Amino acid sequence: MSYEYVYKPFAHQAEGVQLLRGRRFYGFFDEPGCGKSKVVVDGCNLLFLDRAVCAVVVVCPNTVKATWANNSWGQIKIHSPSDFPFEVIRLDSGRRWPERQSYWHWKNQRLVWVITNYEALRATKNETWLSQFLAAMSPAVMVLDESTKIKNRTALQTKAALRIGQHATRRYILTGTPIAKNPLDLYTQCNFLDPRVLKFPSFVAFRNRYAKMGGYMVGGRPVQVVGWQNLDELKEKIKEHSRIIEKKTALPDLPPKLFTRIEVPLSPEQERAYLQMRDHAVATVPGTVGQATATIALTKALRQTQITSGHLTIKDSVTGQDKVVVFEQNPKTDVVMELLEEIEHMVVFCMFITEIQELSSRLRKADISHGLIYGETKNTEREKIQQDYQAGKLRVVVCQVVTGGIGITLTQGSTAVFLTNPYSLEARVQAEDRLHRPSAERHDNVTYYDVCATYGDGKPTIDHSVIKAQEQKEDLSNYVLGRTLEEVL
Numbered sequence: 001m002s003y004e005y006v007y008k009p010f011a012h013q014a015e016g017v018q019l020l021r022g023r024r025f026y027g028f029f030d031e032p033g034c035g036k037s038k039v040v041v042d043g044c045n046l047l048f049l050d051r052a053v054c055a056v057v058v059v060c061p062n063t064v065k066a067t068w069a070n071n072s073w074g075q076i077k078i079h080s081p082s083d084f085p086f087e088v089i090r091l092d093s094g095r096r097w098p099e100r101q102s103y104w105h106w107k108n109q110r111l112v113w114v115i116t117n118y119e120a121l122r123a124t125k126n127e128t129w130l131s132q133f134l135a136a137m138s139p140a141v142m143v144l145d146e147s148t149k150i151k152n153r154t155a156l157q158t159k160a161a162l163r164i165g166q167h168a169t170r171r172y173i174l175t176g177t178p179i180a181k182n183p184l185d186l187y188t189q190c191n192f193l194d195p196r197v198l199k200f201p202s203f204v205a206f207r208n209r210y211a212k213m214g215g216y217m218v219g220g221r222p223v224q225v226v227g228w229q230n231l232d233e234l235k236e237k238i239k240e241h242s243r244i245i246e247k248k249t250a251l252p253d254l255p256p257k258l259f260t261r262i263e264v265p266l267s268p269e270q271e272r273a274y275l276q277m278r279d280h281a282v283a284t285v286p287g288t289v290g291q292a293t294a295t296i297a298l299t300k301a302l303r304q305t306q307i308t309s310g311h312l313t314i315k316d317s318v319t320g321q322d323k324v325v326v327f328e329q330n331p332k333t334d335v336v337m338e339l340l341e342e343i344e345h346m347v348v349f350c351m352f353i354t355e356i357q358e359l360s361s362r363l364r365k366a367d368i369s370h371g372l373i374y375g376e377t378k379n380t381e382r383e384k385i386q387q388d389y390q391a392g393k394l395r396v397v398v399c400q401v402v403t404g405g406i407g408i409t410l411t412q413g414s415t416a417v418f419l420t421n422p423y424s425l426e427a428r429v430q431a432e433d434r435l436h437r438p439s440a441e442r443h444d445n446v447t448y449y450d451v452c453a454t455y456g457d458g459k460p461t462i463d464h465s466v467i468k469a470q471e472q473k474e475d476l477s478n479y480v481l482g483r484t485l486e487e488v489l
Contacts, residue, residue, distance in 0.1 A: 033437030345413025
């Protein structure tokens with residue numbers, strides 16, 4: 001049968017489809033919003049017509065499963081022609097997975113898609129099911145969407161993904177941020193594609209080639225990464241097996257991104273606690289019994305970020321239990337309310353659930369329609385919030401960065417506010433692109449406000465340090481991946 005695209009692909013998508021058809025192992029590192037999922041759907045559909053593929057397994061973050069599998073607006077449904085034969089099986093953790101006979105009779109008759117999440121790979125029975133499915137339905141494809149989810153080589157889901165992938169005839173990885181932290185993130189992602197991509201027998205050999213080791217010693221050997229080396233060589237290896245499409249090239253009609261920093265002074269109560277934590281790694285809040293302590297630098301940074309966001313977790317000295325204390329004043333939420341006096345639709349990103357709940361309380365009191373997306377938000381509710389915001393029924397969506405920053409489109413408005421920034425560059429980039437993607441063309445620009453707290457006479461806080469760290473990570477990522485090399489150098 002002939003294949004007619006439901007939606008005409010952009011030039012970079014048409015090229016991606018041909019790359020997918022022609023390469024058994026490949027990484028699509030296109031920036032978020034460039035339409036990588038359409039490339040996969042159209043490419044695999046054509047491979048099925050070529051009799052080169054019978055099934056596809058897509059592993060993705062849990063919050064993105066509906067984006068692939070929904071039978072009304074999921075990517076597979078909307079990009080497959082009406083007469084194209086396919087079936088979608090959505091697999092969820094904690095639910096009974098289908099028996100073999102429920103899909104075996106579709107082989108060669110329909111392209112069978114299996115959509116599951118990374119956490120599901122941790123269960124041995126699920127790993128066995130997926131391995132047997134790929135073997136039974138061979139030739140088959142395995143796709144890792146947001147493949148940085150396997151960057152931790154010691155994680156159970158990483159090890160399972162690598163084992164399951166061995167049963168797939170073709171393997172592809174999708175992510176706009178393959179280097180979320182540093183170049184070592186590439187090791188397991190590239191090994192999933194094919195160990196011959198990097199040509200290293202072990203992670204230690206890979207690390208020793210590209211990382212300069214020093215710092216503290218274990219067993220007489222340095223184990224701390226203090227710098228980088230041979231990155232030009234690594235860049236060339238990655239280039240052979242992946243592509244990078246920048247959004248400004250692929251989608252030139254998208255509006256420009258504008259970044260603005262708003263600095264607000266901490267309230268006296270916040271400043272007192274912040275300086276205590278900074279100088280002594282201990283903080284108290286007047287009127288409460290107990291204190292917050294930080295025995296390591298990471299915990300200290302977390303506590304400082306909590307304080308600048310308007311709350312603090314302390315240990316009650318009577319009960320010994322942790323409890324969250326909310327500061328009476330939070331200048332950061334004042335910024336949101338002031339911006340809403342002039343801006344009709346807005347997305348607000350936060351790190352902490354307490355921060356989300358406090359902002360929601362202020363929005364309710366002001367009778368401003370809004371939706372909340374965070375860890376406890378069910379997928380069905382999340383989908384409804386997205387639809388209502390896109391339809392103009394909600395003025396504000398307040399998202400926890402790690403859960404609301406992927407898998408949804410929020411282009412109704414052109415303004416995003418980061419009340420607190422994530423430590424992860426990947427999370428920041430993904431969050432930004434909820435607003436900056438196709439259907440945002442009607443806006444003149446997309447504006448991002450970073451709200452940073454200050455103390456004293458305008459001195460910077462941890463908020464400024466987090467943004468600086470993100471910028472440094474992005475520079476390193478751009479260099480290794482070959483993006484804007486002349487700018488980085």
